[in-house]
Amino acid sequence: MKVGIIDADLIGRKKHRFPNLVSEKISAYWKEKGAEVELKLDYEDLDVYDHVYISKVFTDTPFPKNIVESDRIHMGGTGFYFDKAPNLPDEIEHHMPDYHLYDAWIDSEVEKARKNHDDNEEAEYQKLINNPEYDEKGKLIVYEKKDFDEVNCRSQFKEYTDYSIGFVTRGCFRKCPFCVNQKYDRVFRHSPIDEFYDPDRKKVCLLDDNVLGCPEWKSILTELINLKKPFKFKQGMDERLLTDEKCEMLFGANYDGDYTFAFDNISDYDLIHKKLQLIRKYTSATNIKFYVLVGFESTDAIDIENMWKRVALLMEYRCLPYIMRYQNKNDTPWKMSKYKGIYITMARWCNQPSFLKKMSFREYCLANQKRHKTEGTLCAAMRALTLFETEHPEIAKKYFDLKFK
Ligand code: SF4
Structure with a gap:
């Protein structure tokens, strides 16, 4: 079985730097079944795959018009369906994500950056060879090539490499007219943290829409704090629901970033x-x-x-x-x-x-x-x-x- 996975936002948005969680879950699900899974970086030759899964989060990500859903081509996400995006089957939704789906792509991006860096350094070096310059003492200026900073380069992929990512809750009761989150009228517990937590990863990133609106907010924050790893709620929190108790826990926690x-x-x-x-x-x-x-x-x-x-x-x-x-x-x-x-x-x-x-x-x-x-x-x-x-x-x-x- 050959499965192709396409993260449409990765292909269509130049500076996109966040893993598609659905793609990671689908990858893990199929790998577990013994399938050969590939992260595809274009829309060519889709007919060589038994199944192709295309996920898209952003509505304005460009997408080829000639690709349509079929028994083999599966498309999902708010980028295609806005507030009507269908749910994943439970066995995929609640599967541990494949946090290594993007590894080969990251390595190839780092290699591209290294080559660019080396080419630029060589060009600077050759410039001085062809047009020698001298300092005030008349000494020839020799261009010293700088080493490629791989650690710094890899840091742009930290969301792919450093975080366990998931939803502990789903839903929101506010129904703001501009929001895609219209399916439910309450916030409810969705997954145990263990479902997506990888102890080898340094941090935790939650994608919940309105965690503070969940009746179980306190046990959720307690569980996160007890992991003793920096965590963040990436989608933003509902400050209208802040209370003294929530503030004390949230602002006393080892929070990651803003x-x-x-x-x-x-x-x-x-x-x-x-x-x-x-x-x-x-x-x-x-x-x-x-x-x-x-x-x-x-x-x-x-x-x-x-x-x-x-x-x-x-x-x-x-x-x-x-x-x-x-x-x-x-x-x-x-x-x-x-x-x-x-x-x-x-x-x-x-x-x-x-x-x-x-x-x-x-x-x-x-x-x-x-x-x-x-x-x-x-x-x-x-x-x-x-x-x-x-x-x-x-x-x-x-x-x-x-x-x-
Ligand atoms: S509070 Fe946030 S998640 Fe809830 S409907 Fe409004 S914008 Fe969407």
Whole structure:
């Protein structure tokens, strides 16, 4: 039996760096049955396989139109079915993932990077041989080739190599209209941690949608803490459900990377404000990030102002806003907005904490202008700022000079 596995996001998205969990589970399931399993990196020659499984998470990942489902070709994931993605059969869903599915691909990517590095170093070396340069003492400058940093190169694949990955819960009761998670109306325990936990892996990554909404949240956090390994909830947590007890456990845990929450609705402003005060009672950490959804209800000045209100509140509590521009499988509304430039510039400024922490929005735009090459014209960031400020000076006055303290 020959089984081909295709992670469509890996093929279609240049900088994609996260394993497809379904692909890993299907691989393990078939390997256990003795099948020859291959991670395919293209869509060629699919007819040599007895089964081909194609998974796609993102709706905008490109996919060849001529490939259709059949008895042999199986397609799944939110990228194909959005909120109607069918469940996997239990024997696959609850199978330990094959954490080595991507190993050969990672090795080949590292080899490609090594070759690129070596070629570039050789080119620099030859440049100096052909055009010798001398230092101030008249001594010939010899180019010293640098060694390839394999450890650093491999670190970009850490999500594939370092983590046990899984869902301890499924479902969410909120039914936010912009979310693919519409199948259930509650959060429920889905898998024991043992089902996907590999003790040889350094860390644990949970993909749960709303773990804090699960009645068993406390035993789940306790189990995770008892593993004594750094863990993270990658999809973000529901800060509206934070309590003293939850904060104490969460912020006292060996957490991996940023704590991620979401501030999607301006109507939650007062509640989120209270929860920010609660968070700050338990931690002064600066690795607290909030997704800020924009361009969903509208893409006009009201939406821009609502974005700013949320960003300003988060900055006041030293939390990092991350601008998420809404798109669905058919539309990207913010791209049609008159204020498209503001959405882009805000995302560039907010989503890179090094900019957000150092400069105000106006300073960021001015810094872009300084680097702008065409004299007498405005760079894209300054054009966006100027357009908005001219039309809505009161909003600009309130927010454009805010600094992260
Ligand atoms: S709270 Fe989060 S997971 Fe639940 S429906 Fe809203 S966006 Fe989706």
